[in-house]
Amino acid sequence: MIWTRPKSKAVLAVRLLVAAVFLAYGSVKLLGGQYHYGDWTISKSTVDGTSLVWAFYGYSPFYGRVTGLFEFIPAAMLLFRRTTFVGAAALFAVGLNITLMDFAFDYPFVKYLAACYTILCAVLVLHDKPKLTAVLRDPAADA
Template identity: 85%
Template sequence: MIWFHSPSRAILAVRLLLSAVFLFYGSVKLLGGQYHYGDWTISKSTADGTSLVWAFYGYSPFYGRVTGLFEFLPAVMLLFRRTTFLGAAALFAVSLNITLMDFAFHYPFVKYLAATYTVLCAVLVLHDKPKLTAALHDPAADA
C-alpha cells in the first residue's frame, strides 16, 4: 500500500482510528451506557469479571460519566495536530488502565483490542519525541 509509505499518513491514520474508537466509547459512557446503573445484586460466585466491573463503575453514575469524559476529550484532542501529543498521552494512561482491567477481569477478545489501542497511543506519544523530551526534561539539571 503506497498510502502507508509516508510516516505522516500512517500517524494520521492512527490518530483518526484512535479518535473514532475513543469518541465512540466516551460518548456511550457520557450518555449513560455501558455500565450497570440502578439497583442490582451481585455475587462473586455467580458473576463473571465483566459484570462485576460494569456494576462497580455503574455504582456511581457521576463516576461512570467522568470515565467517558476522560476518553472523549483526549479523543477530540487527537483530531488537532497541535494537541495530539497531550491527547495521546492522556489516552495512553486511560487505555493502559482499560487494558490492565480487561486482562485482570478476563474480558473476552476485546482485551486484545485494548492492548492494541494502548500500543498505538504509545506510538503517537513516541512519534512526538521532542515534546516527550521537553515534558520529561528537568531544567534544574542544566544548571
C-alpha cells in the first residue's frame, strides 16, 4: 500500500498536466484562435509548413471548432477518475495526429512537446491495464 501512494500521485500529476494542456489548446480553438480564419493568399514558395497548416484548418471555422472539441472534451474527462481511461484513449489518438502533423510539417520545438503529451496519454491508458485488456479482449475466446 505504501508503494502505490507515490505512483498514484504521479498518475494524478500526469492527468492534471495533460488535462491543463489540452483544455488550453481546445479552448483557444473553440474561441476562434490558433488557425488563420478569413481571407488569405498562399504561395508554396513564400509560406512555411506551419502557416500552411493553420490556413488549411482555418479554411473551415466549423472544422477548427470541432478540433477544439476533440481536445477539450477528453481533457475535461481526465479531471474525473471514472472517465480518465476514455479521455486518455481519445487524447492519445488526437495527440498522435498532432505529433505526426507537427513532425511532417517540421514545426519548431513544439513537435517534441506534442510527442511528450502523446506519450503521457499512452502512460495513462496503460495505467488502466484492466480496462485496456477488457477493451481489447476477444469475447469469442472467453466462450
